[in-house]
Amino acid sequence: MAGDTGMAGKVALLLWAQTLGLAGWCPLSPAGAQTTQLLVEPPWLPAVLWERVTLTCQGSGTAGATTWYKDGQRWGQQGRDHVTVTESGTYRCARPGSGFSPPVTASDDSLVLQVPAWVLLEGDTVTLRCRGWWNNAVTRVSFYREGKKLRVLRDGTELSLLPLQLKHSGRYSCKGRVExxxxxxxxxxxxxxQELFSVPVLEGPPEPTEGSPLTLSCLSTPSPLRxxxxxxxxxxxxxQVVGGPQGSPQLLVPAVGVSHSGNYSCEVRSEGGAVRKSSARLRVTVRMPVANATITPGPPAHRVRAGDPVSLRCSVQVGSAPVTFTWLHNGQEVARGPLLELGNVSVGHSGTYQCVATNQLGQDGHRVFQALSPELxxxxxTWGHRNTVAAGVGGTLLLLLLLVGVIVAWHWWHCVGG
Structure with a gap:
């Protein structure tokens, strides 16, 4: 039994050392300063006097400049970094530059409930053990949390909490018959x-444009202890799962379509899935691109004279480059590019014009988006200002000719009648 206890202590100490290595041992306070820490061996709290208990003070400052306290009073073991505890009580140490350590209790009670002395994180497996004085046998053990009975064991003396969750935090005790x-x-x-990682937050553009890339980031802060x-x-x-499980916290959609609209969320899992946390939903709505065509000269000059220079321009209000523009005249493709130069127009240029905006082809060879402008x-x-002047002059000449003709006819009739 003593050999098993010693081996268990060594294993616990190894786990404790690994935890300290992951945590950097001296955690940072909010101000960024180191805090004094008090190690206990064997690594169980409270310590029990029927085992050889060693306390080690760690912190900043000069080695050997440690001040010890027992039950709130200065203790005689000054200047030493390691002390052996032989009396029950509450112990603390202080180092110049990093202050006081958390307290450690040494007990000589008839029944003691012990918890591991290392940092407890979500997902870990932890065992609470109910021990009798000087390892006397304990039977019919009951475990309590916040005064409420959790479990009754007729033979066992240990309560396992696995996997650990935040809700397991609290005050525990045990009751049993000690030999x-x-x-x-x-x-x-x-x-x-303590949290293994924080609740994730999903971030990304809520209104991406059809055809544009979409990146969603699942942001969670891991514990500085691990x-x-x-x-x-x-x-x-x-x-529905659309990405993962994966190590990367990002989901990339190269080119979104209307089908990518919806409610998105993400989940972060520990290795093995013991700890899982989900983000709030993010509504993503894919916007359709809008094409617009204009004529130069602009409205109300959609009626132009033959021979005048005319150009049409097409643009997209939203969308991802590069964009290809195609021009249709009366439904037939006539040109490509954002600018259509008709030059000196003729009657044959009359009709409806429309531009089609299409962005680059996706990897699968299909169009990512296509937008049609309204028809123009x-x-x-052929009737312009000069034609009107010519018509006016011609009409005047014709009237004069008719008047001269009437005069000549009247004169001839008069002569013949005489």
Whole structure:
């Protein structure tokens, strides 16, 4: 039994050392300064006096400049970084430059509930153990959380919490029949479970344009105590998986279409899936591109004279480059490009004009988007200012000729009649 206890202590110490290595041991305070820490060996809280308990003070400042406190009073073990505890009580240490350590309690009670002395994170497996004084046998053990009974064990003395969740935080205690001492209740101990990573937030453009690329980012902050814990990311659209599980926190859609509109969310999972957290939904609506065609000279000059220079221009209000423009005259393709130069127009240029805006082809060879402008009606007339003047002069001459003819006819009739 002693060998098993020693081996368990070594394993626990190894896990403790690994945890310290992941956490950098001295965590940073909000101000960025190191805090003094108090290591306990064996790594269980509270420590029990029937085991050899060693406390080690770590922090900034000069080595050997440690001040020890027991039950709030200065303790005689000054200047030493390591001390052995032989009396029950609450111990703390202080180092210049990093302040006081958290307290560590050493107990000599008849029944003690112990929790691991290392940092507890979501997803971990933790065992609480109910121990009798000097390892006396304990039977009919009951475990409590916040005063409410969790479980009753007739033979066992350990309660496993797996996987750890934030809701497991709280004050625990145990009750049992200790050999030679009868029924006893342990003092409560506090279990604090810290986040492995924060609840993710999904970010991305809520209104991408059809044909444009879309990038969604699933942002979650890992615990500084385990910053390199492998995390997996899963993306959902309207409840259906559209990406992952994957290590990358981003989902890339090279070119979105109308079908990509919907409600998106993401989920972050720990390795093995023991811890899962989902983001709030993000509504994504794909906007359709709008093409617009204009004539120069502009309205109301859609009726132009034959021989005048006319040009048409096409543009897209929203969309992703590069965009190809195609011009239709009475429904037939006549040119390509954003500018259509008709030059000196003739009557044959009359009709309806329309431009088609299409962006580059996708990898699958299909158009990513196509937008049609409204139709423009162009009327080319041969009647201009000079034609009107010529017609006016011709009419005057004709009237004069008719008048002269009447005069000549009257004169001839008069002569013949005489």
């Amino acid at each position: 030679y001492r009868g029924w006893k209740d342990s003092a409560p101990v506090t279990v604090t479970v 910053p390199r814990a492998p995390l997996l990311h899963v993306f959902y659209q309207d409840g 009606a162009l009327e080319v007339t």
